[in-house]
Amino acid sequence: MTRSILITGCSTGIGHHAAHTLKAQGWQVFAACRKIADCDRLRAEGLAAPRIDYEDETTIENGLAEVLEATSGKLDALFNNGAYAIPGLLEDIPTAGMRAIFQANLIGWHDLTRRVIPVMRAQGSGRIVQNSSVLGYVAAPWRGAYNATKFALEGLTDTLRIEMRGTGIDVVLIEPGPITSAFRANARAQFERWVDWKSAARRDDYKRRMVQLYDDGATRFELPEQSVTAALIKALDAPRPKARYRVTLPAHVEAVMKRALPTRVLDRILSNF
DSSP, X not given: OOOXXXXXXXXXXXXXHHHHHHHHTTXXXXXXXXXXXXXXXXXXXXXXXXXXXXXXXXXXXXXXXXXXXXXXXXXXXXXXXXXXXXXXXGGGSOHHHHHHHHIIIIIHHHHHHHHHHHHHHHHTOEEEEEEOOGGGTSOOTTBHHHHHHHHHHHHHHHHHHHHTTTTTEEEEEEEEOSBOSSHHHHHHHHHHHHOOGGGSTTHHXXXXXXXXXXXXXXXXXXXXXXXXXXXXXXXXXXXXXXXXXXXXXXXXXXXXXXXXXXXXXXXXXXXXX
């Protein structure tokens, strides 16, 4: 039988590639986007595209209702993917910005997931896949707001995986390192919205670091979106999926460093990132 999946954050990048790939493999794909214009574009590409904005509870409720109406009340998988970063030093991230990013990267995910769980519980099966990051287990400077949301997501997902034991619902983390996408451009827009770097105590550091971090081209170990899609397919198809699927060399290396190195040694290494 055709399996169904709801994927968020499909306007570009990982979500967009995953949606088209799974559709080509025979899945019934619902490729959600935050903006109406992006939903319209994806529909023109042949995808079902409900509007889901994690910062708007009404769109979460209505978007999922649209999906369930099309599937007669069933859903085999959810891939929580949409997220953004607010680059900058934590001392310069305003509280309102931190609230916004937690809503977009964590609380909205929790809202959608809670609405999906009763559907999967009733059918006796389901798979919830969360797109985390290497920055969910290794903190890097200048990325503190994003680090915080992904560290929180790791804890939330680990807990949910334990709590779903015996229900037929598997909960999985994907932990990518650097991936080719529009992520940097989106991060730059959030930076300009929230960070008053010209008034910051370390404004000279901003001048040196921000272009390097968010305007440069591909990093040395960056992989294309299909590397995450490949991990997603493994997570969806495995009879007994792993708790974590790490993607890119930095994701694997930094996991080893986290376990093997003293904290202050790791801090010294990461301070150069």
